[in-house]
Amino acid sequence: MRLYILLCIIFLPLSVEAFSVTEIMYDVSGTDTKHEWIEVYNDSDSDIDITDWVFSEGGTNHILTPQSTGVIAKNGYAVIADNATVFQSDYPLFQGVLFDSSFSLSNTGEELSIKDGEGNVMDSLTYDVSIGANGDGLSLQRIGTIWGAYAPTPGSDVSSSTESLVTENATTTPPSADSFTAHDGGGGVSTFVKTVPFAVSVGENRIIAAGTPVTLTASAREGYSPRYAWSFGDGATAEGKEVSHVYYYPGTYALVLRGNVGADTSVSRATITVFDPKIEIADVTADYITLANASKYELNLYNWKLLHGDMQFVFPKDTILYAGSTVRFPNQITKLTTDSHVYTVLVTPLIVTKSIFEPVALFGPTDTCPFNEWELAVIENIERLKALVAPTCF
Numbered sequence: 001m002r003l004y005i006l007l008c009i010i011f012l013p014l015s016v017e018a019f020s021v022t023e024i025m026y027d028v029s030g031t032d033t034k035h036e037w038i039e040v041y042n043d044s045d046s047d048i049d050i051t052d053w054v055f056s057e058g059g060t061n062h063i064l065t066p067q068s069t070g071v072i073a074k075n076g077y078a079v080i081a082d083n084a085t086v087f088q089s090d091y092p093l094f095q096g097v098l099f100d101s102s103f104s105l106s107n108t109g110e111e112l113s114i115k116d117g118e119g120n121v122m123d124s125l126t127y128d129v130s131i132g133a134n135g136d137g138l139s140l141q142r143i144g145t146i147w148g149a150y151a152p153t154p155g156s157d158v159s160s161s162t163e164s165l166v167t168e169n170a171t172t173t174p175p176s177a178d179s180f181t182a183h184d185g186g187g188g189v190s191t192f193v194k195t196v197p198f199a200v201s202v203g204e205n206r207i208i209a210a211g212t213p214v215t216l217t218a219s220a221r222e223g224y225s226p227r228y229a230w231s232f233g234d235g236a237t238a239e240g241k242e243v244s245h246v247y248y249y250p251g252t253y254a255l256v257l258r259g260n261v262g263a264d265t266s267v268s269r270a271t272i273t274v275f276d277p278k279i280e281i282a283d284v285t286a287d288y289i290t291l292a293n294a295s296k297y298e299l300n301l302y303n304w305k306l307l308h309g310d311m312q313f314v315f316p317k318d319t320i321l322y323a324g325s326t327v328r329f330p331n332q333i334t335k336l337t338t339d340s341h342v343y344t345v346l347v348t349p350l351i352v353t354k355s356i357f358e359p360v361a362l363f364g365p366t367d368t369c370p371f372n373e374w375e376l377a378v379i380e381n382i383e384r385l386k387a388l389v390a391p392t393c394f
Helices: 002-011 084-090 373-378 382-388
Strands: 019-025 037-042 054-057 060-063 076-081 097-100 111-115 121-126 139-143 146-150 170-173 205-209 214-217 227-231 237-239 242-245 251-261 264-275 279-284 288-293 305-308 311-314 326-330 344-347 353-357
Touching (some): 084 097, 279 344, 279 353
Parallel strands (some): 076 097
Antiparallel strands (some): 019 139, 037 076, 170 205, 227 237, 227 251, 279 288, 288 326, 305 311, 305 344, 344 353
16 A cells, blocks of 8 residues: 555656646737747656647647647757747747647636647646736746746746846847856856845847947836846946947847845846848939848847938838848838939948948939039049049039
8 A cells, every 4th residue: 555655646746747838928018919829848758749739728729730840858848839930030049849829818817728639638727917927028937836927938947037128229039048157246147036035137138230229128026126237248337227238349248237125136147149230222213212131130220310412311110121131111201302413321320321322323424513522522432433424523
């Protein structure tokens, strides 16, 4: 009898712990449709193929369609997305196991379960929306048996994350866990796993264009108002909940946020990848101006400017150019009256010239000089100008 009892104690919990739901993105900032997902974890000692399993929410079963493989490695994670294509767009650096499905998670909480091919429930839970993640960019994540609201970490555990952060002119990417830290002091980078009375967040890793200001807003556990100190990794520092910074040169920088409440300190860190935006004015016509992004990253043109003669157009927030893409900006929107005799210039928010479109290629020889003194001064290829335009300019 003792042996039988011992076997029950050893084996009964395995059906619960061996496979579990570990993260729930149920209320996305903005529209939820097609952007919801859950994360599952294989805590067993062997790989598991869940291709014929189902995900159940609110009593409705949903099939799983693997996007590459249906096998989750031992001690590995997978994401089940309402729309796999949209998920990949939301998290472009995600390279883990991904399943496409079709579901709609309730913003008021509901029962979720994972069932194997024979209908056995591998994990079941009812999530509590009072914990948080209510349309603020956070997701519900499990640490041990405790659920909390943290910055999304699809495909990795919550110890690699801190809470959310708002950025402009930046592309955010999922953070990765650090096995060691170069911070001063005896401890590592703090997370909510540790027994600290509060925790601050620098947010996710992000990709930023050189020479473009980025606004960073810190967050902390509710009920605390820390003093925030930032180190941007390029020698610059700042204090405050919201700060703005410019990285002038491409590279990889460690962004560190330190929060202090009395004698307690919490540290959060993210990696900043700064790239040289390779963008140019590809064409200017009487109807539109075409910009081409030759960078390998998407580029946010917020506060960049198009200059044409004495006219200018300032790009609004979230004007995104995908990597390798070209976009036509109609004159009906920019209100620029393009003239083939006038230079068009693209400048960064810091008024650094990134591209000049030479109008000389748009017309042939003429008896009068079509340029003013300023335009003549900035023309780099004078010999080309002389060949195309009458000598009245000189």
